[in-house]
Amino acid sequence: MKETQSATSIAREIVDNVSKVIVGKKAVIERALAAIIAQGHILIEDVPGVGKTMLAKSISTSMGCSFKRIQFTPDLLPSDIVGVSIYNQSTGE
Numbered sequence: 453m454k455e456t457q458s459a460t461s462i463a464r465e466i467v468d469n470v471s472k473v474i475v476g477k478k479a480v481i482e483r484a485l486a487a488i489i490a491q492g493h494i495l496i497e498d499v500p501g502v503g504k505t506m507l508a509k510s511i512s513t514s515m516g517c518s519f520k521r522i523q524f525t526p527d528l529l530p531s532d533i534v535g536v537s538i539y540n541q542s543t544g545e
Contacts, residue, residue, distance in 0.1 A: 459489075463485060463489070465514075466484060466511070466514045467481050467482055469510075469514040470507070470510045470511055470514055472483075473506060473510040474503055474506060474507050474510060475505070477507070480507065481507065481511070484496075484507065484508075484511060485511065488511070489513075496508070502532060505521055508521075509521075522531060
C-alpha cells in the first residue's frame, strides 16, 4: 500500500477486500479491524461453519500478515501457545 494513503482509505480498502470473501458481515469486519487497529484482542464465538476462521484469515491476508490457527481444547495451557511457562505467584506453580 502506498505511504500517501490515509489510514481511513487503507481501512476502507481492507474492509472492502474482506467483504468480497465474507459476505453480509460488514459490521463484524469493521469491528474486528477496529480492534486490531486499537491493538486489542478479539474473541469470536459462534456455531461451527459460519466463517470465523475465514474472517481471521481474510483480514490477515488483506493486511499482509501471516495467519496461524489454534485449536482450543479443554486441556490447552498458555505455555502451549506462547512456548514458555507462566509462574502463578499465588499458587506457587
